[in-house]
Amino acid sequence: GAGVSQSPSNKVTEKGKDVELRCDPISGHTALYWYRQSLGQGLEFLIYFQGNSAPDKSGLPSDRFSAERTGGSVSTLTIQRTQQEDSAVYLCASSLGYRDQVEPQHFGDGTRLSIL
Amino acid sequence: GQQVMQIPQYQHVQEGEDFTTYCNSSTTLSNIQWYKQRPGGHPVFLIQLVKSGEVKKQKRLTFQFGEAKKNSSLHITATQTTDVGTYFCAGPRDYGGSQGNLIFGKGTKLSVKP
Numbered sequence: 216g217a218g219v220s221q222s223p224s225n226k227v228t229e230k231g232k233d234v235e236l237r238c239d240p241i242s243g244h245t246a247l248y249w250y251r252q253s254l255g256q257g258l259e260f261l262i263y264f265q266g267n268s269a270p271d272k273s274g275l276p277s278d279r280f281s282a283e284r285t286g287g288s289v290s291t292l293t294i295q296r297t298q299q300e301d302s303a304v305y306l307c308a309s310s311l312g313y314r315d316q317v318e319p320q321h322f323g324d325g326t327r328l329s330i331l
Numbered sequence: 332g333q334q335v336m337q338i339p340q341y342q343h344v345q346e347g348e349d350f351t352t353y354c355n356s357s358t359t360l361s362n363i364q365w366y367k368q369r370p371g372g373h374p375v376f377l378i379q380l381v382k383s384g385e386v387k388k389q390k391r392l393t394f395q396f397g398e399a400k401k402n403s404s405l406h407i408t409a410t411q412t413t414d415v416g417t418y419f420c421a422g423p424r425d426y427g428g429s430q431g432n433l434i435f436g437k438g439t440k441l442s443v444k445p
Contacts, residue, residue, distance in 0.1 A: 246431050257437035258374070258419065265431050306373060313431035316362045317423045319376040320433065 217241065219323035221307050227329045230299060236292045236326045240309030247290050248308040248320060249282055258306070264290065265312050294328075302330045333358050333425045337418075337436035345444050350410050352439035354403040354420035361423055363396055363403045364433065369416040410443050417441070 220239040228234055240247050249261040260274035264284045275281070279297075284290040294301055304327050308320040334357040344350050354363065362381045366374040378387055380396035380403060387394045391414075393406045407414055417438040424432040 248432070255440075258435045260432075260434070263432045271432060308374075310431070316379070316381060317364075317431055317433060319364055319379060320366075320374075321376065322373040324373055 219307055219309050219321055221305075221323035221326050223326060224324060225327045225329075227331065228297060229331050230297060232297055233293065233295045234297055234328065236294075236305050236307075236328070238290045238292070238307030238309075238323060240288065240290070240307070241321055244309035244311055244321070245287070246310045246312035246318070246320075247284055248310075249290070249292050250306040250308065251276075251303045252306055252325070253303045261292070261305075297328075297330045299330045302328055304328070333434055335420060335422055335434050335436040337420060337439050339439055340437065341440050341442075343442045343444065344410050346412060347409050350407040350414070350441055352405050352418050352420075352441075354405075354436055356401045356422055358422075358425050359400050361400070363400075364421045365394060365403075365405055366419045366421065366435075367416050368419065368438070372416075374419060407441075410441070412443050412445055415441060415443050 222237045245266045247264045251259040262282045263271040279295045282292045304325040306322055306325045308322045310320045311318040336355045338353050364379045365377040368374045378394050383400050384398045385396040391408045395404045417440045419435050419438045421433040421435045424434045
């Protein structure tokens, strides 16, 4: 079946502009995650949505970052007034959340964001 | 706060040599997961371990979960160039909020010289 889909795959924008990144999770997956990965680095957790529960926003680095998930499916990550340090690959993942154990995450191909 | 640490950060091996990466958690984990990220790709789930002392094999890959459920290892026998990538371990994020979140180690980057 279809995997996690992210768009755009690449985004180049000028410093100070706002950007929106989109994630389409696997159908039926109740949990959705956003991560940031700088070149050669690990996965930096940003935000986690689980069903109708309040999202876990504990990883958002500043109030310029926000995310929403509409209808329990598609999610949008918004970065306002972009800075050069925001340049990274933004990865989205989805999973079945938690059943007996924390379920494995399935990642999209990511959006490579470059701030000029 | 909760930490998941991986060593080494980098490992360079000659093709055919063995490779091991270690994962250590500051807290007891109910399960541990391993992921592989190829260069230019995204992380892909490899395996989940749940039981204390559990050992699982996938062809040349052997995964272990420690008896105390605070550490894990991934061993690759006779590495091949197709093993190149970064290997991440991850455990359930431990906090009083919502379940279903993971905390990832920083990964071990493996390079294989043909």
